[in-house]
Amino acid sequence: MTMITYQESDRSRPQSSSFASLIRPALTVAARLRDQWHRRQTERMLEGLPAEIRKDIGWPTSNAAPQRR
DSSP states (O other), X not given: OOOOOOOOOGGGXXXXXXXHHHHHHHHHHHHHHHHXXXXXXXXXXXXTSOHHHHHHHTOOOTTOXXXXX
């Protein structure tokens, strides 16, 4: 019985371009900045709500000092 297999050599695979290796970190940074911007917008919206509603949803007051241990 004969078994024939195919193995790719490293030379036949397309090499990862330097462009792709530069773009991936840039896209990661851009996504992180976008997420931070959305978070700040959400915090601003929540801070704009009346105090009674913020208290009901458990949002901390803006004048509350952080507790130290």
